[in-house]
Amino acid sequence: MTVFEAVPERLRQRAQWVCWRIEHRDGEETKVPIKPYDERADGEADHPYAASTDPDTWRSFETAVAYHRDGRERTDGVGFVFARDDIVAGVDLDDVRDPDTREVEPWARDVIERLDSYTEVSPSGTGYHVYVVGFHPGDRNKVPRTRRSRRSSRVSWNCTMTAGSSR
Incomplete structure (x- = not known):
């Protein structure tokens, strides 16, 4: 079984996928979502985000995937995007x-x-991402880092996945 085959079919069948890569912004590493396609057929550069x-x-x-x-030099992995009208929600357990x-x-x-x-x-190896079927009671829920570090979301958040990560 490959790392990508471990992703459940229920997630794989949704067209809510992007790639991601590490970038340095303001002196910090951040994972940014990257379009999983080359937008312009004429070869001209367009923003990849x-x-x-x-x-x-x-x-x-x-x-x-x-x-x-095909281009591991431009991406570090794949990620799932949580959509408002979907029944997939995510829990991000950091640190x-x-x-x-x-x-x-x-x-x-x-x-x-x-x-x-x-x-x-x-x-990062220091947390977990849990994908669940269900409705989130609101847009986002983040517990401050001073307490238990977790976030759950259904909208406006993409979750980097370990499957196929080059890190």
Whole structure:
């Protein structure tokens, strides 16, 4: 089984996929969404950025994977975009896993076990992304980093995936 085959079919069949890459902005590393296609047929450069709020910049899972595999120098992985009208929601658990020991914060392990859904280690290796079927009670929910670091979302957010990550 390849890393991409581990992604559940229910997610793979949605045309809510982008690629992503690490960029440095204001002295910080950030993961930015990249269009999984070359927009202009005439070869002229156009900005490569996808938008979590613009479905016209998203593509099928197969297209995003192929674009990533064909040009690893331009992308670091693939990502899923959460859409307002979809029943897929995401939970982002940050800074809950030691990448060396693989030890997980007990409260985070409890969240993962209770959700009992497709879960990946985040590209940084220090967190988890959990994909669930259900409706989110609002647009976003982020707990401040001073408390338990988690975020759940259904809209205007793309989630980088470990599947196929070159990091």
